[in-house]
Amino acid sequence: MKAISYARYGGPDVLEYGEADDPRLGPDDVLVEVRAVSVNPVDWKARQGHLDAVLPAVFPVIPGWDLAGVVVRPGPAVPEFAEGDEVIGYVREDVLSAGTCAELVAAPVRTLAPKPRRLSFEEAAGIPLAGLTAYQVLHRALGVRRGETVLVHAAAGGVGSVAVQLAAHLGARVIGTASERNHDFVRGLGAEPVSYGEGMAERVRGLAPEGVDAVFDTVGGDALKASANLVVPEGRLASIVDAGVTGYGGAYWFVRPDPADLRKLSELADQGALGIHVEETFPLERTADAHRRSEEGHVRGKIVVTVPTSSPSGV
Secondary structure, eight states: OEEEEBSSSOSGGGOEEEEOOOOOOOTTEEEEEEEEEEEOHHHHHHHTTTTTTTSOEEEEEEOOOEEEEEEEEEOTTOOSOOTTOEEEEEOOOSSEEEOSSBSEEEEEGGGEEEOOTTSOHHHHHTSHHHHHHHHHIIIIISOOOTTOEEEESSTTSHHHHHHHHHHHHTTOEEEEEEOGGGHHHHHHHTOEEEEOSTTHHHHHHHHOTTOEEEEEESSOHHHHHHHHTTEEEEEEEEESSOGGGGGGTOEEOOOOOOHHHHHHHHHHHHTTSOOOOEEEEEEGGGHHHHHHHHHHOOOSSEEEEEOOOOOOOOO
């Protein structure tokens, strides 16, 4: 099969396009023909070696954790899926090795859910990591309830744009930080936009004088520090990027695969409660350019790598 891989940590130039061994299908796995892969900041941070302490690399590494595709064959212990089923997945293992930037992936069944029928493969590929992160933080770390006010940082980004929609669906009032150029986009998602940067806290106070009930931090640093002072006394604070949140009495959250959560996200997409904005797409052979674009930052929604259909052989 064709795949992207890297044999050492480094910049985008270490990513190579070429032949790789077809994956071996275990009893609890599903062989998926990949149609699209979402690029997340964690992908290039992993490629740079920043995750080595928690997710060591077994080189060569195929990058990517998100996918949308079509089932080629389920393993013998997998009655949940059949050939031809369209699926999405957050295919993360305990090491960096067999990722999703490939024509074929042997995905553990615990990482998959049905693909939303309303979304294209490119849009659906943007759900797994971002969607699971937003869903788990809102429901488990923050316990957001109807009528509460939630502050979401970087509300136009991959995780933030999903978090805004999910929080609004829960019945919360949502305030979202974003650049001026993204204010209309954030407003369309269901949030009241405020500009980030100096004076952000005062602008949030202008909308919520008594403070906010919950803060979903995707930025860290100064934004996290300012957010800690915006939370009402009984409020909650969670971050996905800055473990220092615990010093403010908040929770640090690292997303994990959960098929029930992923299925719920798929259902919400089919109900029209969750959409994915794809900023730009790149073909598989240009995955390095997709990483470069992600590293530039200021991405509205998601960057997606598209994978041409293949004919598996000898798997």
